[in-house]
Amino acid sequence: MSNLHAKLVYVRIDNRIECIEFDANTSTEDLKETLRSAAEANHTDILKLYNHKGNLVAINTSLPVNISSEPYRLQVIVKNIVDYNNELKDLIDRIENLEIQLNSLSSQRVEDLYSKVKNLCSKLENIDHLSFIGLFKDTRLYTLGNFKNTKNETKNEKIENVYEKFKSYSMVRVDDETRQFLRSPNFDNWKFEDAELLVLLQQIFIDLELITKFSIKLETLQSYLFDIYSNYNDVPYHNFRHAFVVTQMMYSLIWSIKLFDLVEPLEILALIVSALSHDLDHDGFNNTFQVNAKTHLAMIYSDKSPLEMYHCAVAFHILNKPESNILSGLDKESFKIFREYVIQIILATDMASHNQIMIDFQMTLEEFDFKNREHIKKV
Numbered sequence: 001m002s003n004l005h006a007k008l009v010y011v012r013i014d015n016r017i018e019c020i021e022f023d024a025n026t027s028t029e030d031l032k033e034t035l036r037s038a039a040e041a042n043h044t045d046i047l048k049l050y051n052h053k054g055n056l057v058a059i060n061t062s063l064p065v066n067i068s069s070e071p072y073r074l075q076v077i078v079k080n081i082v083d084y085n086n087e088l089k090d091l092i093d094r095i096e097n098l099e100i101q102l103n104s105l106s107s108q109r110v111e112d113l114y115s116k117v118k119n120l121c122s123k124l125e126n127i128d129h130l131s132f133i134g135l136f137k138d139t140r141l142y143t144l145g146n147f148k149n150t151k152n153e154t155k156n157e158k159i160e161n162v163y164e165k166f167k168s169y170s171m172v173r174v175d176d177e178t179r180q181f182l183r184s185p186n187f188d189n190w191k192f193e194d195a196e197l198l199v200l201l202q203q204i205f206i207d208l209e210l211i212t213k214f215s216i217k218l219e220t221l222q223s224y225l226f227d228i229y230s231n232y233n234d235v236p237y238h239n240f241r242h243a244f245v246v247t248q249m250m251y252s253l254i255w256s257i258k259l260f261d262l263v264e265p266l267e268i269l270a271l272i273v274s275a276l277s278h279d280l281d282h283d284g285f286n287n288t289f290q291v292n293a294k295t296h297l298a299m300i301y302s303d304k305s306p307l308e309m310y311h312c313a314v315a316f317h318i319l320n321k322p323e324s325n326i327l328s329g330l331d332k333e334s335f336k337i338f339r340e341y342v343i344q345i346i347l348a349t350d351m352a353s354h355n356q357i358m359i360d361f362q363m364t365l366e367e368f369d370f371k372n373r374e375h376i377k378k379v
Contacts, residue, residue: 010071046077165195215329238282270341277315
């Protein structure tokens, strides 16, 4: 039975020590993936593990346990540029081969193919036509304007367009069915365009009574939400829609466990603001890249969670603008507590800190008290 017990090993990654937990049921690949996650390494990078004597050791579940003063040392070897050159050469060869095949097609077949692709694009450009592939926009839930193709818009034009729609839509009452749907973990954000998502975020503040409890003017909230939207980039993942999804899931959890009956309104506000702000102005590259590339962010924040530090800075820059300051009703002490919460929550989104956060949280569980601020900060 002892083999089923969890094992703890301490590993030095860069200038920090991580505690890695695994058991006999953990596969070697899962253990490597845990180390890779802790180091924020890519799946193509090579991992090397050394014991405290400097000897290279195999990464598997038979690793002997150690103590924090004699940690293993993890080294991440970034994939050689030659490998990428080989992949690029292979890709070029495949493209050239494809060109040869295309050249062998008759002009009529090419024209037919072009016509079909153009017709498909035309259908996809209007969301009302997406029902033919099962992506129909259910306007019964939320009727706020019509989606228009913005593929030819510049970023500023798109933002201005969203702003005008948001101001117009915000005057429309969100129906009860949509409000209940918004509280569900199964909420489908793809049914809504960006301006509508901003209205739903406004509704979250209203339904949690944050507007009344913190004396937030509606126009200030709208300015704040639009500033949040404007400070997300069009990157594949860490974009505004991702921020909305995280915020909506937080909102769903708050309702599902009635969190507002367990913690103070200030803590609810901190959770929502943190979820909205946690990836502000993300450039699409992770912390490992920032550090290895010696980017401006890595230099400013001394390689310590540079992205998360920056997201915090942008979040409070927005809140410091008079027209977007939804915290103007807070006294000095409340603002200090709020700021402490938000910084801690956003910094906790750095996956390099995940293991230690979980260890600290598990150690608090037995005596957890919702009235204890230090315990709340570990949730």
